[in-house]
Amino acid sequence: MSKAQSAPTNPKTDPKDVSNQIKDPDQWTTGGEPMTGAQASYLKTLSEEAKEPGAFDPDLDKAEASKRIDALRKESGKEG
Structure with missing residues (x-):
């Protein structure tokens, strides 16, 4: 590679690339x-x-399970 050419940028370190951000x-x-x-x-x-056995539903989809996990973590103080 000559000095005139720049190395390709890594899209995961490009601040304008939002593809690696956490999505809802x-x-x-x-x-x-x-x-x-x-x-x-x-x-x-x-x-x-959490002593909330009803919070577990084996029929949840990925998105619903993720939201329920986040809510239970927040309630229990395990957030972050």
Whole structure:
């Protein structure tokens, strides 16, 4: 590469590229798919710790599970 040419920029470090920012679960292209095994396990654990067994629903999709996990984490102080 000559000095006149610049190295290609990394799109993940470009401040104008927002593709790597956290998206709202409602905007996920796969949000309507069934929740993952990891989500199910974590949601079940959080539900039990919060003494809210009704918070766990095995039929939630990925986006709904993510939102419920966030809410339970916030309630329990495990946020962040």
